[in-house]
Amino acid sequence: MKRNNVIIILGLFSFFGLAMNLTFKPTPIKIEYPSSWPKPVYNFDNNPLTQEGIDLGRKLFYDPILSIDGSISCSNCHLSYTAFTHVDHPLSHGVNDSIGIRNSPALMNLAWHNSFMWDGAVNHLDVQALAPISHPAEMDEDINNIIRKLIGHSTYRESFYKAFQDSTITGEHLLKAISQFELTLISCNSKYDSVMLKTQVFSMQEERGYELFKKDCSSCHAEPFFTNNQFENNGLPINPILLDLGRYNITKKKTDSLKFKVPTLRNIEFSYPYMHDGRFKSISEVLNHYTNNIKVSNTLSNKLKSEIKLTSNQKVDLTAFLLTLTDKKFLFNKDFSFPLDKYYPDVEKKKKTD
Numbered sequence: 113m114k115r116n117n118v119i120i121i122l123g124l125f126s127f128f129g130l131a132m133n134l135t136f137k138p139t140p141i142k143i144e145y146p147s148s149w150p151k152p153v154y155n156f157d158n159n160p161l162t163q164e165g166i167d168l169g170r171k172l173f174y175d176p177i178l179s180i181d182g183s184i185s186c187s188n189c190h191l192s193y194t195a196f197t198h199v200d201h202p203l204s205h206g207v208n209d210s211i212g213i214r215n216s217p218a219l220m221n222l223a224w225h226n227s228f229m230w231d232g233a234v235n236h237l238d239v240q241a242l243a244p245i246s247h248p249a250e251m252d253e254d255i256n257n258i259i260r261k262l263i264g265h266s267t268y269r270e271s272f273y274k275a276f277q278d279s280t281i282t283g284e285h286l287l288k289a290i291s292q293f294e295l296t297l298i299s300c301n302s303k304y305d306s307v308m309l310k311t312q313v314f315s316m317q318e319e320r321g322y323e324l325f326k327k328d329c330s331s332c333h334a335e336p337f338f339t340n341n342q343f344e345n346n347g348l349p350i351n352p353i354l355l356d357l358g359r360y361n362i363t364k365k366k367t368d369s370l371k372f373k374v375p376t377l378r379n380i381e382f383s384y385p386y387m388h389d390g391r392f393k394s395i396s397e398v399l400n401h402y403t404n405n406i407k408v409s410n411t412l413s414n415k416l417k418s419e420i421k422l423t424s425n426q427k428v429d430l431t432a433f434l435l436t437l438t439d440k441k442f443l444f445n446k447d448f449s450f451p452l453d454k455y456y457p458d459v460e461k462k463k464k465t466d
Contacts, residue, residue, distance in 0.1 A: 138162035138275060143223060146300055148308070149336055152223035154237060154295060159288045161295060165275040167451070169293030172286065174450050177261050179251035181207050186244070186290070189216040192448045195379035196220060196297060202390025210249040213354050215390035217375060218383045220299040220442065221337055230372045230388045231359050232343060241290045255283045262286070299378050299442040300336075307436070308336070314436065321433025324426055328402075329377075331415045338377035338437065344413040345370040347406035351389050358388065369411050381438045395434060399427045 141161040143152070159165075172178065176185040189204045190196040196219035198204065204212040214230050228234040234243055244250040245258070262268045262281050273279040275289055306312035314322060325333075334340045343359045350356070350370065359368035372388045386392040392401065402420050406412070422430065442448075 136274065136277070138164045138277070141166060141296075143295060143298060145298055146305065146309070146336070149300070150224070153226050154223040159238060159291060161292050162275060164271070165289050165292040166296055168271045168275045169289035169291065170448075170451050171271065172290050173293055177265075178245055178253060178258055179207050180253040180257075183207055184251050186241070187450070189244070189250075190219050192445070192450075193382070193443050195299075195383040195443065196448075197383050199382070199384055202385050204250065206247070206250040207252050210252075212247070212249045213356055214388050215385060217373075218379065219294060220297050220376065220378060222297065223295050224337055225341055227341065227373065231362050232373055233362050237291045237294065238287050241287055255286070258286065259283060297442075297448060299439040301441040302378065302439040303436040304433075305336075305439070315432070317429050317432045318436055319433075320426075321429040321431065322436075324422070324430045325433050328420050328422070329430075332374045332413070333377045339374045341374065343368065343371040343373055344415070345409065345411040346372070346374075346402075347408070347412055347416055348387060348391075348401070349407045351391070354389055356389065367411060370409065371411060377434060378437045379439055379443060381435050382443060395431050396427065399430065403427075 139162055141163050143161065145152075173186045173190075176182045176188075178185060184205075184207050189198050191198060197216045202215055204214065204216045206212060217230060222228075222237055225237070226235065228237065228240045229243060234240045242255065245253050245255060259281050262272075268281065269279050272281050272285055272289075275292075276285045278285070303312055303314075303318075307314055332340055332342070332344055332346075345358075348370070357369050359371040359373075360366070362368075375386075380386075380395065384393055384395075386395075386398050392398050399422065402416075403422050406416055406419075408417075
């Protein structure tokens, strides 16, 4: 009789557990951005943001399980406090001490992008993560093998169920979860943004720099995202070691030779080294390139065919303006950092008591 009672009780727990799962609904989330900004180009109808999806994507972003040997995560090349890029070496590093051919692009405001990578090899955020996952000099992993690894983790099965109401882990859901997290990486709280909202004012030096910026830089680094999301040849001599032809590698069009995607200047103070190959370590080196070292070629951007002239004082003024694009609320947002609080609560609790 007691055995029957135990079975009945266990059955009731299973029933209520199933009922709770059946009634669980993910929490919808909407990204927030200034009303003056254009609408995102990303189609949220195909991948609605939920808190559970964002949490799962954040966990995957920081988990080296995505690499073949468990040593490299997305965050290895995209550090939250350096505008989601890396600053300790010019080129990205991967598994087995591999070195890639490019500097990692900073990640922010991705809902307004319709092409990704320095050469635009990927045209949709939901598949972008496949590129570093499969690249032999980055994660060198197969997504099907990643799924097999994730299936072995009960916490991931639960997380996928909460995010997509389906405990079957698929490549599509894995990639969409990463996208959901990345779509929340919105930088719109710099001093520049406050000036645009008329809650702060530029200093005289910053104002002079802003005028210079609008005159000499804004055609490629267009406000408010400080990129036009186009591909331009900005007059860099070809790297003799990498021999990287940029967009040409994708399109095979001679007119695309040496063209690379224009990077955002938001948080430029923290996103060095600069250019697709990380050749410049400082903003001053970048400005010297544009004023003194443009290499003329058939595909040079039309926007750079007129000489840019800046005095040393003007370069200082322009740099002062560029520093107003620093968004510390974005850089140090705990919701974007390694998820100790959600997935390692004991460690986070210990940190607070130490």
